[in-house]
Amino acid sequence: MHKIKNKVIVGVVLTLFFVVTGCAAKTDSIEKNGTTAFLGTVEANEVKIASKVPGRIAEVLVKEGEEVKTGQILLKLETTELEAKKKQAEGALLAAQAVYDKAKNGARAQEIQLAKANMQMAEAKAQLLEDTYQRLKNLHEAGAYTTQELQKAETELIAARAQAEQANEQLNLILEGARQEDILAAQANVLRAQGALDEINNALDEAVIKAPSGGTVNTVVHYQGELIATGTPLFSLTDYQEMWVELNFKDREVTERQVGDKAQIEFNGKVSPGVVTSISKNPDFAVIKSTNDMTEKDVMTYLVKVKLLEPEPFFPGMRVNVTF
Template sequence: MTEFPHESDDSKKPADSTESVTSREGQASVDPVEDASAAEPEQPTPTYNRGDSKADKSARIKKALLALFILMILGAIAYGLYKSSQHNEPEVITLQGQMQMQQTSIAAKVPGRIAQIMVTEGDTVTVGQQLIEMDSPEINAKINQAQAGKQIAQSQLDKAENGARPQEIAQAKAAWQANKAASDLAENTYQRVNRLYEEGLMARQKRDEAYAQYLATQDQTEAARLQYDLALEGARSEDKSAATAQVAQVDAQLDEAMAAKKEANLKSPIAGVVDNVIVSAGEVIGQGVPLLTLVDTNDQWVVLNVTESYLNQFAIGQTFTGTIPALSSADKPYSKLFTVYATSTLSDFATWRPTNNDDGFDVRTFEVKARPTTPDARIRSGMSVVVRINATPINQNQE
């Protein structure tokens, strides 16, 4: 085995010393085998050029700045295109309105106690359907009183129209005839006494008494005859008219009492839906107190508050589409077509006033009412209506 005495010494020398490089060159010419074995574990030491490293770093910074500048330019171009597309598209204004329906409050015209409530909230009622039954003893008493008064007045009228009974007529005739007979007897007696007086056989006093008796019986006979004529003729026309008026007055009182009883049994004046029942059975209520509320589902409208800048979109007779969120689903919005039928200005509190003269003039707010083309029974008062319009506001600075 060949021994290399200088192997360990050469491997321990530093690679960057000039002496080791010179000694290795000398040893390589003397002992090539030793040089090959010694060079194998050594790694070449790279040399760095500081000038080239700085140049590469500067180039990379320039490239990054250039890329950033290009990205900024592209972003500015994209933003400009986005804004230009926004200006080209019309501005969309969203308005929120509220549905309303015709409400009718049912109140009692007469006081009483509620005996029974025949409907509940949400029920559909028709015209003339009974809603509430009331118990009022006072009304029943007035009805009985009016009926009794009518019987009395009708009897007086019948008596005036029918006249005297046959027995009364016969009695009046007999009285007249009796008085007539007495008058004839008094006349004959006076004539006899007068002849005797003329012959001087009778005193004048007796003749005067006979004459006075004759005149008295004549007056009684005439009175009896007139009573008989009245019995034949019946009551006067004035008496008949008075009796007829008395009957009509009592009939009116009876009708009033019957109307009060009818009003006690409250009936629906319209066809609609029971919205709210205010009272309960057994309560005593007074005259004019509301008992329940009905709504007419066919009489619907939406109310929007619109500034006059956008009022040109809601002229009388114009139509627009509104969405009702309460009846919409996630994938299917519920929309209705509405027709404007009325507009009116709101009070001054709803006026938009400019802060200075350069902002333009005051902008008033108007209340717009519109009806759906086809009413829907599912719609209820208070439901929101969302309306989106392509706004074309009026230029406030335009004169």
């Protein structure tokens, strides 16, 4: 008798297993007034907003439950340090640009004239010391000047010749202008300085957190005075005006649906018109047990999305009835 009870219990369990798994493989649906109503779930886009830059929160401009528009400012970070870095970057850019302009455009006429005058003065001085040295040399040979005095004159002459040569080289450099390599290097410094300034300006823009889309603020995570790191979550935002229902159809059922099909979405007596906006061609797989044998069979289901044309009475997560 005890063995019979055990068999009966096992039989009941197996029967329930087949019934439950068999039902799970079917599209959720009910018969209502002679029409098949498919069960689906209302979904909406939820956007999680985080900060791209670290900093201290200066001001939070919205609260939970508030409706916001695309581009509306939600939060501001303190920017005192960034503003100081911006001034430094602007100064570095001006300096780099000046060096590049000078290398590219060459010397001004006044600079060329000044270099010529310096060269002429240096050459005149060298010539004067040359004449003086020759005169002292003749007098030294006649015994009128000492060797020490002659050596001093020679030293002054050598220095004057070097100065004249240097002045001549400086004039030639000015006339020839900067080398192409120097111009390219100066241009690269300008680009580097501009990039540093652009990076700071971008950080200043990111210090003002704006709504990427319209919707309702669900959560405010941090508040004024708090210090946040890069990637810190700040808000979650849901657009309740753009909602849809997701349904899963088996392969035979999905062939009866087309994009553009009209639908009625119902929940607790509230009804909204809808339209099929997408039918996935990539199936999901469910596994059921065959009632005839113990082998597993794959059952494919396809995701169908129906847009709510009047979303006001509905909320994400609701299980609704959809008729076509």
